[in-house]
Amino acid sequence: MxxxxxxxxxxxxxxxxxxxxxxxxxxxxxxxxxxxxxxxxxxxxxxxxxxxxxxxxxxxxxxxxxxxxxxxxxxxxxxxxxxxxxxxxxxxxGRDAARPRRRATQKVHPQLQRLLDDLPTTPAVVLGRRTDILAWNPMAAALFTDFARIPEGNRNFVRLVFCEPAIRTLYPDWDWVAQISLAQLRMEAARDPKDPRLAVLVGELSLQDPDFRRWWGAHHVAVQGTGTKTLNHPVVGRLTLDWSFLTCADDPDQQLITLTAEPGTPSHDRLRILASHATQADREGRRS
Structure with missing residues (x-):
């Protein structure tokens, strides 16, 4: 031999x-x-x-x-x-083993954290690389799920869309939301194809979910921008919300995502009701 x-x-x-x-x-x-x-x-x-x-x-x-x-x-x-x-x-x-590239763990930018804190009636989250959820405000937790209960390594929007039952039931058009979020993730892969955490995320979701595996193989891409989402919330009912991205100038890999409703609409009124619930839950959490 x-x-x-x-x-x-x-x-x-x-x-x-x-x-x-x-x-x-x-x-x-x-x-x-x-x-x-x-x-x-x-x-x-x-x-x-x-x-x-x-x-x-x-x-x-x-x-x-x-x-x-x-x-x-x-x-x-x-x-x-x-x-x-x-x-x-x-x-x-027979290859040279260059040391693996390790990127520093992302932390929410202080300015974006201040913006989150100053949005008491607007659901908002900060997404980082790979759609990792870096920070959120009480309204975002009230709208989507209690992010704090999810292990930090699993706080990823695409992962939650595919793996979190509460998120699946929140969207009446879940298939469309899932495919758009996955297409945005593929754009992330194009920007940094050697990202090890992204490779692990894609591998795990490919094994766990046949829809992810099929849609990932379709190679569709999408860029982040603005749009409208419909949600069936268990507390306040049906919401039609406009979402938009604000990119951090000091760290373009971080985006603040806000969801708002047009004033005078039922969704606007229901967001105010949800804000009251979120405020009450936050007060009870601080007392406990």
Whole structure:
């Protein structure tokens, strides 16, 4: 066996060993251990999380395919490799293991936080990269969901649209909202195709939701702008709201999204009722 073939065979064994050490829950997948026939992750699950075909990954494990650097990066993220394991994997592949790029965790810009605090009757949130939810005001929590109860790593608008039952029932035209939010996420992917957290998000949602998997494969894109959304709120009923984006000048990756209703309409009156509920809930929360 040539040195190259030996390395490819060793790479396959290494990948298999690493995936058998990871459980579904560790990568955000439903844990159905009682029905699983293999230990750890399946090949198909690793492939989907890494955004490659199952056939491509199978040939890697069998030593019949050489991996590109982007694929190796994706596999390092999916398999939760530390720096030493990542360097070893790249060495087996005959690639240089540049240190993985780590972007600083986004924090809401202070000016946007002040704007949120000064909007007592207007639902508003700050979205960052990948549609991560960086901040919100009490009205946004009252309109959508209690974001504070969601683990920080899961506070992502697209994730909530697909995975949060309360959000699904909020939109009577959920299919349209979901496809638009996904198209905006694909635009994010075009701006930063090597974003590791985006790759993980897409992989997890592709495995968990067949609609996401199908629509993501359609490669539709959309830019953020303005529009109108209809919501069926459990407290105040039907709302027709106009939404718009305000981009932070100091950090263009942060946008303030506001939802307003035309004065004199039933939706405007219902927003005021919702604001009263939100104020009362905020006071009770501060006292507890």
């Amino acid at each position: 040539s040195s190259s073939n030996a390395h490819h065979s060793e790479l396959g064994a290494f990948l298999k060993a690493r995936r058998t050490e990871l459980g579904p829950a560790q990568v955000g997948l439903p844990d159905s251990a009682g029905r699983r026939r293999v230990k750890g992750l399946r090949r198909e699950e690793v492939a989907l999380l890494a955004s490659i075909s199952p056939d491509y990954y199978t040939r890697l494990e069998q030593g019949r395919r050489q991996a590109s650097e982007p694929v190796l990066d994706a596999l390092a993220r999916v398999l939760r490799l530390d720096d030493g394991e990542r360097a070893y994997m790249f060495e087996l592949s």
